[in-house]
Amino acid sequence: MKKFLITLSLLSGFVAFAQGNPKTDSVKTQEIKEVTLTKKVFKKESDRFVYDVAASPVAKGNTAFGLLKETPLVSSTDGKTLKIAGKSSTVIYLNGRPTQMDADGLEQFLKNTPAENIQKIEVITTPGSEYRVESSEGIINIVLKKKSSNGLNGNLRLFNNQSYHNAAGAGASVNYRKDKLGINANINTSENIQEQYYILRNGNSAAFNQTEGHMTDPNKNLGGYLNIDYQLTDMSNLALTYNSRANKSYNSLGSLFNTTTDLTNNTTDYTWTKNKEDARSYNNSLNLNYELKTDSLGSKLNLNAAGLIYKRFETSTHLTLASDIQGNDNGTVVRIDQSQPQIIHNFSATADYVQKFKNDYTVSVGGNYNKTKTDNDTQYEEFNYLTQISEQLPNYFRYDENIFGGYLTVEKIFSPKFSAKAGARYELTQSVGNSDNAQDANLRNIERDYDKVLPYFSFNYAINEKNNISYAFSSRMRRPSFWELNPVKHVLTEFNYIQNNPFVKASTSYSHEFTYMYKNTYFFVVNHSLKKDAITQVPLQGMINGQNQLRYIRTNFGDKQEMSATVGMQKSYFKGWLSSNFNIGMQRNINDGSLSQDPISGDIFPLYENHTASNSLLIQTNNNLQLDKKKTWFLGVNYWYVDKQQIELGLLDELMSLDLTVKKLWNNWTFAVAVEDVLGTNKNIISDYQKNGNFNYVNQNGYNRNVELTIVYNFGNQKVKKVRDIDSADKDIKNRTR
Numbered sequence: 001m002k003k004f005l006i007t008l009s010l011l012s013g014f015v016a017f018a019q020g021n022p023k024t025d026s027v028k029t030q031e032i033k034e035v036t037l038t039k040k041v042f043k044k045e046s047d048r049f050v051y052d053v054a055a056s057p058v059a060k061g062n063t064a065f066g067l068l069k070e071t072p073l074v075s076s077t078d079g080k081t082l083k084i085a086g087k088s089s090t091v092i093y094l095n096g097r098p099t100q101m102d103a104d105g106l107e108q109f110l111k112n113t114p115a116e117n118i119q120k121i122e123v124i125t126t127p128g129s130e131y132r133v134e135s136s137e138g139i140i141n142i143v144l145k146k147k148s149s150n151g152l153n154g155n156l157r158l159f160n161n162q163s164y165h166n167a168a169g170a171g172a173s174v175n176y177r178k179d180k181l182g183i184n185a186n187i188n189t190s191e192n193i194q195e196q197y198y199i200l201r202n203g204n205s206a207a208f209n210q211t212e213g214h215m216t217d218p219n220k221n222l223g224g225y226l227n228i229d230y231q232l233t234d235m236s237n238l239a240l241t242y243n244s245r246a247n248k249s250y251n252s253l254g255s256l257f258n259t260t261t262d263l264t265n266n267t268t269d270y271t272w273t274k275n276k277e278d279a280r281s282y283n284n285s286l287n288l289n290y291e292l293k294t295d296s297l298g299s300k301l302n303l304n305a306a307g308l309i310y311k312r313f314e315t316s317t318h319l320t321l322a323s324d325i326q327g328n329d330n331g332t333v334v335r336i337d338q339s340q341p342q343i344i345h346n347f348s349a350t351a352d353y354v355q356k357f358k359n360d361y362t363v364s365v366g367g368n369y370n371k372t373k374t375d376n377d378t379q380y381e382e383f384n385y386l387t388q389i390s391e392q393l394p395n396y397f398r399y400d401e402n403i404f405g406g407y408l409t410v411e412k413i414f415s416p417k418f419s420a421k422a423g424a425r426y427e428l429t430q431s432v433g434n435s436d437n438a439q440d441a442n443l444r445n446i447e448r449d450y451d452k453v454l455p456y457f458s459f460n461y462a463i464n465e466k467n468n469i470s471y472a473f474s475s476r477m478r479r480p481s482f483w484e485l486n487p488v489k490h491v492l493t494e495f496n497y498i499q500n501n502p503f504v505k506a507s508t509s510y511s512h513e514f515t516y517m518y519k520n521t522y523f524f525v526v527n528h529s530l531k532k533d534a535i536t537q538v539p540l541q542g543m544i545n546g547q548n549q550l551r552y553i554r555t556n557f558g559d560k561q562e563m564s565a566t567v568g569m570q571k572s573y574f575k576g577w578l579s580s581n582f583n584i585g586m587q588r589n590i591n592d593g594s595l596s597q598d599p600i601s602g603d604i605f606p607l608y609e610n611h612t613a614s615n616s617l618l619i620q621t622n623n624n625l626q627l628d629k630k631k632t633w634f635l636g637v638n639y640w641y642v643d644k645q646q647i648e649l650g651l652l653d654e655l656m657s658l659d660l661t662v663k664k665l666w667n668n669w670t671f672a673v674a675v676e677d678v679l680g681t682n683k684n685i686i687s688d689y690q691k692n693g694n695f696n697y698v699n700q701n702g703y704n705r706n707v708e709l710t711i712v713y714n715f716g717n718q719k720v721k722k723v724r725d726i727d728s729a730d731k732d733i734k735n736r737t738r
Helices: 002-009 064-069 103-111
Strands: 042-045 048-052 090-094 118-124 138-144 151-162 166-178 181-203 207-233 236-262 267-293 300-323 332-339 342-356 361-384 389-392 395-413 418-435 446-462 467-478 489-493 496-499 507-518 522-532 535-544 547-556 559-573 578-597 604-610 613-626 633-642 645-647 650-652 655-666 669-676 684-689 695-701 706-716
Touching: 042 507, 064 103, 064 118, 064 138, 181 535, 181 547, 207 267, 207 547, 236 489, 267 489, 300 489, 535 578, 535 604, 578 645
Parallel strands: 090 138, 496 547
Antiparallel strands: 042 048, 048 118, 118 138, 151 166, 151 706, 166 181, 181 207, 181 695, 207 236, 236 267, 267 300, 300 332, 300 342, 332 361, 342 361, 361 389, 361 395, 395 418, 418 446, 446 467, 467 507, 489 496, 507 522, 522 559, 535 547, 559 578, 578 604, 578 613, 613 633, 613 645, 633 655, 645 650, 650 684, 655 669, 669 706, 684 695
C-alpha cells in the first residue's frame, strides 16, 4: 500500500521544479557542500552557481532546508525533497562531501540545522567525473561557516504543524571544539500522520473501474549523528562518523470503495478494500576517513571506508469486502496477507587524490568499490472465501552486487578569463539475483555483468566583468534501487497493484548545458538530456482471467528526452529591504516507450505506449521583505507554478503553490509562522488515453496546505568552528535504499 502511495506522491518529481520521494519510489539521498560569503550574492563559477548567504536576511532564523528552497534554481513541491531546475533528482553535499544520511534522516537534519551556520550554497547542475552521482542528478553543495575559537555551542528547535492531522517534532544540535579535536552531534524526533485521498479510474469500452477513498500513514521518527574529527598533524586529519535513523509506521490504513462495471453485460459490482500495514525500518552506517594534504598548493589524498546496515520489516493485510451501492459491508470475499522484509548489508571504500600544479593544472584521480548483499524473504498468501481456495506464493529473493569504479579528470586555467575541464569515469557492475522458490525458472538466477565509460567535458569563459558563458557535457548511469529489483507485488486492491521487476537494467543519461550570466544577477540556462532505457513505472491494463486488471510495472521504458530553457535573476531592492529571486522557463518532454507484457507472470496486455511530447511553462519566485529598521520582523512570499506536461504515466495536470512566512527575531530566539499551499492547489492529477481505448485517471490529494509554528533557541559560543564534514564511501549505495 505504501509503495503505491509513494509512487503517486512522487509523480510531481518528474517536473523540473518539483521534488519527490518518499518510501516507495527510489528515494534519493540528498547531500550538500560548503558555503562561503562574498560581495557577490549570486555568481557563476567554472562548474557551478554560488549563492552567498552568510549576511542575507533570508538566513536569519531559517533552517538549511528553508534556505535551500529559496536558492535560485532550487525548489521543493512536497516540503521534503529538493530539485534543481532541469534535473529529475538532486544529491546534497556538505562542505564538498556527500552526507552520511538516508533521505528521511537528511530531511530532518536540514530542518534542524540553523541557516546562520551556512556560508554559501553551490548549485552544480552538471557534475564532473569526480562526483559519484547517477543519471541526470545535480548537486547542491552547502558550505558551512568556519570559525577558529574553541568552545561549545548548540541549537534547540521545536515545531508544530497542522494539516489534515497534527505533526510535531524537536531537535538538538551541539558543536564542541578544543584545539585539534572537534565533535558534532545531533538528535531529532518527530511524529506525523500522512493523509492521502484518491480517486482512481480506469477502463475501456468493455469495463470501467473506480476506486475512491483515504489512506492514512502514521510515522514516528528518531535519528541522529555523531562526527568526531581529530587533527593528527598540520597536514592530516582522521575522522569517524556514525549515523542512525529509525522509523515506525504501525497501523497504516487504507479504506477504498470500488465500483466495477461490466459495460458488455451492463452489470455493476461494489466492493470495499480495507488495507492495514505495519512497518519499521532501521538505517545505521559508520564511516572512517583519513585526509592528507601533500603540499601547500592544495593537493591532497582522501581515503574512506564505510559499512551500512539497512533493515525494513513490513507486514500487511488486504481485505476485499462485498458491498452494495450504499457501501454496506456484506462480508469478506478475499484476504491477502503479505510479509516483505528487506535487509541490506554494504561495505564501501573510496580513494581520491587531487594534484595541483603551479602552472594552473589540476589532476584528479580516484576509485571506489562497493559490495552489497540484500536479503528479501517475502511471504504471500491469498484466500478466497467464496471458493475456499488458498494460494501461497512465497519468494525468497537475494541479490549480490559488486561495483568497481575509477575516474580521471584534468582541469586547466588558461587565463583569468578561460578555464576548461575534461575527464571520464569507468564503472564495472557484476550482480547476481536469486529467487529460490520462484514460479518462473527465469527468476531463479539472474546474472548481470556490464561496464561503461562515461566522458565529461566543460569550459567557462568570462567575456568581461559583466558577462560569463559556460558549457558542460556529462554522461551518467542510473542503477535500479534494490527494492525495485525484488520481484514482489504491492497490493492496492485485488486487481490493482504495483509489480517490481528483477530484470530492470541500468539506464544511461547524456546531457548538454549552456549557461550565460550577466552582472552576477541575471542568468540564462539551456539544457538537453537524453535517457536511454529510462527506469520508470508503466500501467498495464486488460482482461486477465476474466477480470479487468491494472498493474503498475517497474521497467525500462524506452527513451526520454528533456529540454529546458530558463531565464532568472537574484537581486535586492530598496537598500536590501527586499530580496528576490525569480525564474521563468519552458520545458519540453519527449517520451518514446511501449510495453505489453508483465515480466514476472508473462501475462500479455493490450499495448501501452507513450510516444508523446509536451511543452510546459515553469515559474518560481521567492521574495523576502524586511518589515522594520531593526531587522527583527520579516515577511516571506514564495510561489511556484508548473504547467501541464507529459510524463510516463500520462498527462500530469498543472501544479502550483503559494507559501507565506512571518518571522520574528528576538535575541537568541527565532519565532516563525508559515502557511504552505495557501490556495490548496498542490494536487497530483494524471490522465491517460490510449489508442486501443484504455484510459487511466489518478487524482491524489496529499493535503499539502498546512500551518507550521517554529521556535528556535541558539546557545553557547556562536564562533565555534564546525567539525570537518566527511565524505561517505557508501553514499551511492544509500541512494538506492528506500
